[in-house]
Amino acid sequence: MSAPATAVPAGGGFAPLRHTAFAVLWAATVLGNTGTFMRDVASGWLVTDLSASPAAVAAIQAAGTLPVFLLAVPAGVLSDILDRRRFLIAVQLLLGLVSLTLLVLAATGAMTVSALVALTFVGGIGAALMAPTWQSIVPELVPRAELKSAVALNSLGVNIARAIGPAAGGLLLAAFGAAFTYGVDLASYVIVIAALLWWKRPANEDDGLSERFGGALRAGLRYIRFSRELHVVLLRALFFFAFASAIWALLPLIARDLLGGGAAFYGALLGSVGGGAILGAVLMPWVRSRLGVDGLMLAAAVVIAAASATLALSPPQWAAILVLLAMGAAWIAALTTLNATAQAVLPNWVRGRGLAVYLTVFNGAMAGGSLTWGFVAQVAGLSGALVASALGLLAVGLALHRLPLPAGEADLTPSNHWPEPILAAPVPGDRGPVLILIEYEIDPEDRSAFLAALARQSQARRRDGAFNWGVTEDAANPRAIVEWFTVESWAEHLRQHRRASHADADVHAEIRRFHIGAEPPRVRHYLSLS
Structure with missing residues (x-):
């Protein structure tokens, strides 16, 4: 059975912005992500000036994404055992240092492919460390009733940055060069650090029971192993995104080969997805109140499957833009629903570790799905791959609809209802088992x-x-x-x-x-x- 429909928070999907701390950090994050997309555009273009080798271009992409797979879980551990505010500031300083180094190398003409790949890898490390921590602080900034709307706004912010950043980065790169573009990215980190310094988060108390890295890693993996509610979220995310990734993986080829467009049209398609995400974030609370979370997930699967099947028919370019507008709305609905549910079923002490595993599953499903659909497209053609993904997503959506998402309404805050143990003498903390x-x-x-x-x-x-x-x-x-x-x-x-x-x-x-x-x-x- 589907989860019961939930009420729309007062103020709709934008209600969390009434909370000053959330609004300030949200705005800073949008600016920071916009700067990151500008940096990526500059690096992607600069490597083509340094080397004509496709391997060099591919190395830049791999260097930025590989750390997510290597470091997501350790990053989640750190976000749980360290002060999250200070940890985020440290990561922002690391990323700012990367952009400063890129600026100096580009301005002096000392940039090399190896230096660009190495700095991109360090930037990817910073992104991997930051992702679970940013998501972990959301429940600290808004009431529980507005958590889903806050997660949706975070996803909306990423899409706004994705729509603005590459375009602005391209304009700055053409007008002022790579060094100036890196400088704008550096300025964005200054803004984010200022917002984090302004946020007065209560400091973590250390009374001798603070976790150390090894023990925290074991405790986090143990929690994830025995959390059946989180298992449901991870299973549904794995299969949904593995099939829904086909459009993302094949979109450049769809734009060129199926729809007969060029680079500008490809950009318009991406912009349509981003616009759909904004529309979806606005409408999602209203839709969720009528369909419930499981009905919303099924509707998202149906819409994305219909989008894949329609694109396989090579529709007119204007129709494809409308199709991807709907796809963007469905994508943000599914992404936000799964992310918010994962947050809701995790207590604060293990939230970073749990979200890190969720992010690993999400990125793994996207990467594995992209490779799979690329291979299917080679064998069966673009249209065949899109139809296969549509049929698979429909089947998965219907099957997983019978596995309801957890409501995430349990009160997971500490109750302190266990009595203190009676001891004959103090016991060292490391004694055991x-x-x-x-x-x-x-x-x-x-x-x-x-x-x-x-x-x-x-x-x-x-x-x-x-x-x-x-x-x-x-x-x-x-x-x-x-x-x-x-x-x-x-x-x-x-x-x-x-x-x-x-x-x-x-x-x-x-x-x-x-x-x-x-x-x-x-x-x-x-x-x-x-």
Whole structure:
């Protein structure tokens, strides 16, 4: 069944802009992304002056995208264990230094292909480090009810920058040269850093339980492994974008070979996609309120499939522009819905790591899909590839409609409802592993319902830090049931206390209602001696 329709936030899709911090950072991000697209245009053109080799041009593209695959998950870890504001400032300084170096090399005539590739790679590292962190701060800037609209506005901002940046970069490059264009990009980082310095985000508190990189990586992967709600989002994103990537991958060839256009017409098609994205961001809250998130995803699949099939028929150029306008609206609807749902099912302590995995799946689906559809087009022709992608996307959209997206409405903020452990003496944080036993007394008639509730709780135990979990009964007393789980260290167990959410507290309360003992369930902590 589809998720219930949600109400449109007061103020519509632009409601988050009423919050000053979000509006300032959003505007700064649009300017920063516009500068990045200008830099990419300058680098892409400059490499053709330095070398006529297609391999050199391809190396620039690979250098900018490869870090996303290599560093997305480590970047997510860093965004969770470091102060996100300071981390973003540091990344912006790195990117500003890249643009400054490019400016100096271009102005002095000392630029080489190898230097351009190396600096583009460093810029890609900065982009990879920044992406999950930018997305992680959105829930800190707007109320939960406006999260989907805020994510849509972020996507809209990227499309605005994509529409303005390349065109402005081309004009500046033609009029003033590569060095000046790099200088404008450098100025955009100054604006972003100023906005981040203005934002007064509460500082992270370090009380000795702050995570270190290795442990944070393990904890994040463990959470993702046992988060069934996130699995649904990742599965739907993987299949949707793998099939929907065909138009993106083949668009230059569609413009030239199927529609008989040149470079200007290709730019018009890209602009139409961007315009459709803006239209989709405006209309999406209204559409979502009537279709629900699953209905919206199915509608997006149908529209993109129809766009692919229509383009395969070589329509007139004006009709193709209209088709891509609709495709852009559907694309932004699907992209925003999946991204916002991923954010909604992740608690703050692991949000960067979870979003990094989501971004890895998204980029992997786009890259793998692009390669696949390029190969299919070689074998079956452009029209054949577009029709195949349309049929595949329709089939996937209908099949995944039976796997509803999670509502993402659970309260994942810390509840602090676990009592502090009783200790005979202070325990070093690195001591472990730790075995925790919880002893219940259960009426035999309630055993099945109790075990079902306990199974739901086991997912939270594993997500929040347990590497093993089980339930046992007393052979001499079938009313006595013990839940047990193990964590890698005492510090990790204390973090587990902090990670327990209000949603977890509801499950705990349900389990406690089955306990018939005169005293609360007894909790014991056992520390390894080996």
